[in-house]
Amino acid sequence: MYDQSKIRLIRAAVEQWESTDVRRSRSRLPERRSAFTTISGAPVNRLYTPADVADLDYGRDLGLPGCYPFTRGLHPTGYRGKLWTMRMFAGFGTAEETNARFKYLLSQGQTGLSIAFDMPTLYGYDTDAPQAMGEFGKCGVAVSSLADMEVLLDGLPLDRVTTSMTINGPAATIWAMYIAAAEKRGIPRQALGGTIQNDILKEFIAQKEFLFPPRPSLRLVVDTIEFGTREMPRWNTISISGYHIREAGATAGQELAFTLANGFAYVEAALARGLGIDEFAPRLSFFFNVHNEFFEEIAKFRAARRIWARTMREKYGARDPRSWMLRTHAQTSGVSLTAQQPEVNIVRVALQALAAVLGGAQSLHTNSMDEALALPSEKAVTIALRTQQVIAEETGVANTLDPLGGSFYVEALTDRLEREAEEYFRRIEALGGVIPAIEAGFQQREIAEAAFRYQHEIDTGERTVVGVNAYVADEPLTIPLLEMDPHGYERQVARLRRVRAERDNAAVQAALRRLLDAAQDSHTNLMYPILEAVNAYATLGEITGVLRQVFGEYQEPVFF
Amino acid sequence: MTERKIRVLIAKPGLDGHDRGAKVVARALRDAGMEVIYTGIRQTPEMIVEAALQEDVDVVGLSILSGAHMALCPRVIELLRSQGMDDVVVLVGGIIPDEDVEPLKQLGVKGVFGPGTSTGEIVEFIRQQVAG
Amino acid sequence: MERTADALLSALLAGNRRALARVISLVEDDAAEAPALLSALYAHTGRAHVIGITGAPGTGKSTLVNALARAYRAQGHTVGVIAVDPTSPFSGGALLGDRVRMRDLAGDPGIFIRSMATRGSLGGLARATADVISVLDAAGFARILVETVGVGQAEVDIASAAHTTVVVEAPGLGDEVQAIKAGVLEIADIFAVNKADREGADRTVLALQMMQGLAPATTGHHRAAGPPTPHARPQPGPQEDGSWLPPIQKTIALHGDGVDALREWIERHAAYLTATGGWARREATRAAAEIERILRDRLWEALLAGLPADCFAQTVAAVVRRETDPYTAATRLLTYAP
Secondary structure: OOOOEEEEEEEHHHHHHHHHHHHHHHOOOOOOOOOOEEEOOOEOOOOOHHHHHHHOOOOHHOOOOOOOOOOOOOOOOHHHHOOOOEEEEOOOOOHHHHHHHHHHHHHHOEEEEEEOHHHHHHOOOOOOOOHHHHOOOOOOOOOHHHHHHHHHOOOOOOOOOOOOEHHHHHHHHHHHHHHHHHHHOOHHHHHHHEOOOOOOHHHHHHOOOOHHHHHHHHHHHHHHHHHHHHHOOEEEEEEEHHHHHHOOOOOHHHHHHHHHHHHHHHHHHHHHHHOOHHHHHHHHHEEEEEEEHHHHHHHHHHHHHHHHHHHHHHHOOOOOHHHOOOOOEEEEEEOOOOOOOOHHHHHHHHHHHHHHHHHHOOEEEEOOOOOOOOOOOHHHHHHHHHHHHHHHHHHHHHHHOOOOOHHHHHHHHHHHHHHHHHHHHHHHHHHHOHHHHOOHHHHHHHHHHHHHHHHHHHHHHOOOOOOOOOHHHOOOOOOOOOOOOOHHHHHHHHHHHHHHHHOOHHHHHHHHEEEEEEEOOOOOOOHHHHHHHHHHOOOOOHHHHHHHHHHOOOOOOOOO | OOOOOOOOEEOOEOOOOOHHHHHHHHHHHHHOOOOEEEOOOOOOOOHHHHHHHOOOOOEEEEEEEOHEEEHHHHHHHHHHHHHOOOOOOOEEOOOOHHHHHHHHHHOOEEEEEEEOOHHHHHHHHHHHHHHH | OOOOOHHHHHHHHHOOOHHHHHHHHHOOOOOHHHHHHHHHHHOOOOOOEEEEEEEEEOOOHHHHHHHHHHHHHOOOOEEEEEEEEOOOOOOOOOOEEEHHHHHOOOOOOOOEEEEEEEOOOOOOOOHHHHHHHHHHHHOOOOEEEEOOOOOOOOOHHHHHOOOOEEEEEEOOOOOOOOHOOHHHHOOOOEEEOOOOOOOOOOHHHHHHHHHHHHOOOOOOOEOOOOOOOOOOOOEEEEOOOOOOEOEEOOOEEOOOOOOOHHHHHHHHHHHHHHHHHHHHHHHHHHHHHHHHHHHHHHHHHHHHHHOOOOHHHHHHHHHHOOOOOOHHHHHHHHOOOO
16 A cells, blocks of 8 residues: 555665654653553554555455455445434333333434343342342342233333343343243334343453353353354344453453454354354444553454454355444443543543444444443433434434544554454463353453452553542532432332232243253254243242253353 | 452342443452452342352452342342341442432441442442451 | 450451451461561361362362352351462562352451462462461361462472362363372362363373373372273272372362362372371371471571671672682581571
């Protein structure tokens, strides 16, 4: 792309400039730091020129939007054709309360649904289980049976809006409830669009909401991918996630590498099941974090698209261009938001959201300012949604494709992140693959180390967090926080008891027995017996209990 | 007479699996010369108190980000009392709304450390509490 | 909770676990009351079977200890567990994370788990570990499992503290078999090849067998197997000549496979020791090692206390200046001995 002789001239000019103009300037006014690094620890140069991306080849490395390797975007018209989906993650308390919040968000202009479940649900426990003590509704909505799901989705246009569900260990069962609820309303499963997170590998690495050991967990994931591939053409069977890996402390490079490595592991598992790559790959989707380091995040999205495209085509032999396209949801980083001076979080989120848009995400959740304090209040979530709308309508950034493409800095960052990811791929390979690496604690240790380093930088003041270790203000909190229905727990448990009493218990027992048999047979796709059990109003706890019995519970070894 | 080491139990009660903070604090306390027993995630209050008893710790640090602190903390403190372990210093870290801080302290929690706390603060607090 | 030494002692002997934990702390901290407590407790010791579990990091020791403890509980034995982890030489602190892998044992009143940091000791056990074993013994635990750090000279330390030493290996950890390290082959009473479902497990077993075959016949209780031919290879365990050929037991601690068999080997070893007088000999070795350790500590302390202020530091400085040498210096210092 660049004339090598001109590159040499530029290099020489830069050296000259550094030894004269820069040196003079620094002797009068030293730079703010002796060395600048990104939040991920990568060095940041004073200036980037074509010399920093001398080997860039437009056709090979960048391409055009909608064309391999998709670095500049997945679609030829990008946001000019269709804006990203504004999809606000929501859920708390009872299904009724969350249903009301969904309707509110849709009325305020959000374009996709995203469901947050409470801890007991995430772990496959019914609301009244002893392990669920104190946890009902605190970080999401409680769904213990199809009855709860029906209330949760009541009055929502499931045939016109797509729904993302953040659920992992019990993903198959919750998905089955969603499908069953929609079908009871007359909407056939083939018409349903949405995503289940269903990414168990990142649970072992970061979020720790696993249930069963790795191998049976992976079997369940492949069962769901297979089911979706056969029966639900509009549904993303998995959301391969980097968000949680990043929140646990990973750097941008680690987030990129570990997420894509997990993605390739799922591809290999589905291939081993006998699915054709172009059958299932188009419906694999991703979920990345978008953190503070503005340009690094934009580069991360671009690198992700390029690596996925290249690997899917060259290594796995995918032929359908849709298999090469890395479609991703993004969420602004929760862990970067502060409890101190929470209104300042609005600013952080706006800048992070801008990076996600410039990075080309397909859908976006923006955090609310009260993220470090409680679940979002209506006012806070509205501001978060408006943030996306302002970016979309008022900044103009969505009116041209990949506007930062060609920036010497951004292209250099994209290249660097790609190289970093490839180095991690080699190391994971050397350990025998993703699951052996997880069992050896490789990813977990890398993340814990990065998390410790980051905290150290904040403790020593090397890294500034406004309001926390600089510009501190001792003011009392003034923003109103979300209040939930204090009787929610009783109402939920009452409904659960009614369901258990009024259903055909013989049918439930029979369905659970069939599930038990199916779970013991590795050749049966568990989605079908789970669907049957769900339709009979077996509860989440009962279904998960059967699976726990067969697969066992995973106890993670701890890595610091 | 060897130098007395401060022994701390860091535990994650309930279902919350977000252990980034707990692990960072555990390492920081180790670096400050303390002996830290990390229990891992998914601990019941009973398991936590049993471990605290057997390990004869000076401090129990609970890390909770799930919002279930008002159910879990009282239970831990109640069990500690029933074992005659009133002198154990109980600390809580994680996502704790301001309005719950006083009630927790009334229960017997000695310190509540929310987001933005530096590890140095926690080390200092523990040293003061154990010495006093 | 009464703190006086006598009250603690009676409570401990009566089964009070808080008292047990407190006494362990006093012993660990080398508190003033510790020697008296240990003296009083000693009469109650001697019943427990002490089993050392050692091996390189990553072999799954903690998981194996967890599984073994469960196997013992299933047989109705009470189990004390001591898990040792290294103290950081820089900070003096320690991260004691072995309990995490023993989740299964939670809530069982027949189990007591204590994590210990080495606190500067180099041998893979803490200085106080032998004493803590005595405390658990006096408290009535039938089996005491001691998990070491697994590096350095840990193996030698554990052999003098335990009746039965289990060396844990696992396939695929790099250098083929840790037993190549000097001394390990001699102190292992039993080899556990853990993670036996992994690639290379059989190779590890073979490597251990070959090493047993290549080892010269010792005059100690471990005997070499001779060249490993299929016909001539003797059965592991007690031999006709009274020696013990360490068995090599494959285990998958995570699933419990082979753990009962391991437990049986450990019991068989205890029976062997009793039958051949080996138990008494081990007790004697342990007692001798303890008395020696206590004597060394006390003699050293007494000597130091008898030195004039700064005398030691000045002697060191003189040696460094080459005005004298360590041997002459020591002879001189001994003249201050009480």
